[in-house]
Amino acid sequence: MSSAPALVASGISKSFRAVQALDDVSIELHHGRVTALLGDNGAGKSTLVKCISGLYQPDAGHIFVQGTEHRISSSRHARELGIETVHQTLSVIDPLDVAENLFLNREHTRGGWLGARIGLLDKRRMRQECASTLARLDIRIPSLRRSVGSLSGGQRQAVAIGRAVAWGQQIVLLDEPAAALGVEQTQRVLDLIVNLRDQGVAVLLITHNMDRVLAVCDQAVVLYQGRKCAEVNVADVTKDDLVSYITGARGTG
Amino acid sequence: MIRKSISKQASAGLPSPVEAWIDRYRHNGGLRQYVVYLAFALILATFSIILHDDGFLSSSNLLNIGRQAAPIAVMAVGMAFALAAGEIDLSVGSVVALSSLVAAEIVGNHGFLAGALAALGASALVGIVNGLITVKVRIPSFLVTLGMLGIISGIARNWNDLQSLPIRNDRFSGIFGAGGLGPVSSLLIWIVVVGILGHFALHHLRWGRHVLSTGADRDAANAAGINTARVKISALVVSATAAGFAGILLAGRLSIGRHDLGEDYLLTVIAAVVIGGTNLFGGRASILGAVTGALIMAMLNNGLILMGLEVADQLIARGVIIILAVALSMREAKET
Ligand SMILES: Nc1ncnc2c1ncn2[C@@H]1O[C@H](COP(=O)(O)OP(=O)(O)OP(=O)(O)O)[C@@H](O)[C@H]1O
Ligand SMILES: [Mg+2]
Numbered sequence: 270m271s272s273a274p275a276l277v278a279s280g281i282s283k284s285f286r287a288v289q290a291l292d293d294v295s296i297e298l299h300h301g302r303v304t305a306l307l308g309d310n311g312a313g314k315s316t317l318v319k320c321i322s323g324l325y326q327p328d329a330g331h332i333f334v335q336g337t338e339h340r341i342s343s344s345r346h347a348r349e350l351g352i353e354t355v356h357q358t359l360s361v362i363d364p365l366d367v368a369e370n371l372f373l374n375r376e377h378t379r380g381g382w383l384g385a386r387i388g389l390l391d392k393r394r395m396r397q398e399c400a401s402t403l404a405r406l407d408i409r410i411p412s413l414r415r416s417v418g419s420l421s422g423g424q425r426q427a428v429a430i431g432r433a434v435a436w437g438q439q440i441v442l443l444d445e446p447a448a449a450l451g452v453e454q455t456q457r458v459l460d461l462i463v464n465l466r467d468q469g470v471a472v473l474l475i476t477h478n479m480d481r482v483l484a485v486c487d488q489a490v491v492l493y494q495g496r497k498c499a500e501v502n503v504a505d506v507t508k509d510d511l512v513s514y515i516t517g518a519r520g521t522g
Numbered sequence: 523m524i525r526k527s528i529s530k531q532a533s534a535g536l537p538s539p540v541e542a543w544i545d546r547y548r549h550n551g552g553l554r555q556y557v558v559y560l561a562f563a564l565i566l567a568t569f570s571i572i573l574h575d576d577g578f579l580s581s582s583n584l585l586n587i588g589r590q591a592a593p594i595a596v597m598a599v600g601m602a603f604a605l606a607a608g609e610i611d612l613s614v615g616s617v618v619a620l621s622s623l624v625a626a627e628i629v630g631n632h633g634f635l636a637g638a639l640a641a642l643g644a645s646a647l648v649g650i651v652n653g654l655i656t657v658k659v660r661i662p663s664f665l666v667t668l669g670m671l672g673i674i675s676g677i678a679r680n681w682n683d684l685q686s687l688p689i690r691n692d693r694f695s696g697i698f699g700a701g702g703l704g705p706v707s708s709l710l711i712w713i714v715v716v717g718i719l720g721h722f723a724l725h726h727l728r729w730g731r732h733v734l735s736t737g738a739d740r741d742a743a744n745a746a747g748i749n750t751a752r753v754k755i756s757a758l759v760v761s762a763t764a765a766g767f768a769g770i771l772l773a774g775r776l777s778i779g780r781h782d783l784g785e786d787y788l789l790t791v792i793a794a795v796v797i798g799g800t801n802l803f804g805g806r807a808s809i810l811g812a813v814t815g816a817l818i819m820a821m822l823n824n825g826l827i828l829m830g831l832e833v834a835d836q837l838i839a840r841g842v843i844i845i846l847a848v849a850l851s852m853r854e855a856k857e858t
């Protein structure tokens with residue numbers, strides 16, 4: 270093993286009334302590596318992501334960020350710890366425009382101290398930085414001033430991804446980021462993930478597409494009905510192996 | 523035609539402001555965003571023609587409409603924020619009365635400023651209680667504020683045994699309703715001031731963006747780290763405070779505080795806001811639309827009276843028009 274893990278979640282359990290969504294799941298994310306989180310529908314992948322990003326409080330378990338234990342109390346807290354997330358469904362705010370979405374809750378203000386106090390928006394600066402950020406990430410959006418609700422599903426998804434990766438965070442969680450994307454956009458997202466990895470970011474990628482796993486992921490953790498059933502180096506396995514873990518036919522223990 | 527030639531010119535270089543505006547215009551709903559302004563012009567034109575001989579267009583009548591519109595417009599601006607945040611405030615009418623009584627009580631001994639501030643403070647307090655119960659106890663705001671409507675109305679009735687409290691303070695009356703700057707009524711000035719403040723807060727303050735986000739998709743706003751509970755509370759405080767200010771304007775114009783001021787404003791205010799393009803269910807708001815909606819409501823009121831309708835018939839006509847207008851604007855909204 271190289272450096273200390275960027276994030277360790279150990280023994281995470283979470284249940285919703287009668288449903289045990291997660292049962293004693295552990296996962297490690299490393300700098301400069303992409304970890305796939307796999308599992309069938311309802312296996313608990315999104316729930317694990319939400320526990321790490323502060324939206325859910327796990328019933329049991331510990332989360333260490335850069336070696337220090339934290340009880341992540343909110344998504345704001347997660348951000349402060351350097352964790353950024355693209356959630357499967359919770360993403361962009363339709364009535365706001367592209368720049369406003371990118372800077373949501375991170376707005377630049379103008380007018381000095383008073384402006385910062387009352388939250389006077391520096392719209393011009395946000396638009397300019399938004400344009401350069403999206404250009405840097407090679408995300409193409411027709412107009413930054415359009416409300417996001419008027420964009421296509423893939424473009425909205427691209428904005429959500431841009432928002433997550435624009436900030437130089439050390440840990441990025443992507444819950445099916447390419448679900449709504451076309452061929453070309455999907456390739457861009459994969460390039461982006463590789464790019465983040467090369468910059469030393471720890472990436473967690475949830476996907477149902479095994480080709481993507483084999484293409485960009487270094488490790489894979491597989492959940493089956495809320496339990497971890499396999500943890501493998503992607504280089505050591507085949508597509509069929511992964512599928513058999515996911516369907517519960519086989520496990521690495 | 524004009525549109526085409528403009529965009530052709532501009533497309534040579536970077537997108538010009540005009541081109542950017544046209545793009546947004548097309549994708550943010552086109553003409554539909556401006557329905558309320560067209561309606562305003564249409565109703566104004568209609569009344570101008572059919573009520574020409576009744577003096578609809580006389581300056582004194584237009585001023586009258588403006589005066590009537592002022593409290594509605596101020597409340598509509600506040601309500602627009604409550605709706606934008608995904609809540610509703612049904613207690614606003616009672617807050618108007620409460621505010622007028624508090625102002626009347628304090629102005630006499632402590633001056634106009636203390637009176638106004640006390641009235642606003644009491645109103646804001648109602649908003650805080652509305653907000654806290656809505657957010658912390660998780661009761662829908664329409665129920666919380668409906669209950670609050672009863673409570674505050676009761677308090678207002680008990681305040682002075684249903685009697686009105688006189689306000690004998692020329693400064694207070696002058697600033698808040700009876701006076702004016704030269705020929706311009708202070709009420710008209712207040713409409714403009716509150717309208718600009720509201721528009722500015724919605725579009726140029728972080729808070730306004732967070733209100734819209736919270737109303738549009740609370741979970742997504744939460745996921746972005748916005749404290750949506752606090753945002754909702756603040757929106758209800760703004761709507762209550764705005765109602766309190768409407769109460770001050772009524773108290774100033776009439777020089778009294780009374781338990782029934784604002785009693786029948788609720789439907790009018792909601793209609794004004796919704797006609798103005800604010801979504802009843804959150805996530806979309808227009809302050810200028812709300813103010814224009816308030817002017818429309820006041821104009822309708824005035825026009826129906828000038829037409830010589832009986833009070834009962836006015837009520838019926840107003841109800842029908844409101845439902846039609848709101849239905850129309852909601853249908854337009856759904857299509858976008
Ligand atoms: N907020 C919730 N309340 C109740 N049950 C929930 C909640 N969130 C998730 N669950 C349940 O927990 C289990 C795991 O759900 P989760 O969303 O984590 O699955 P997933 O692996 O992300 O599936 P998918 O691939 O379909 O996105 C499911 O049985 C689901 O019904
Ligand atoms: Mg999921």
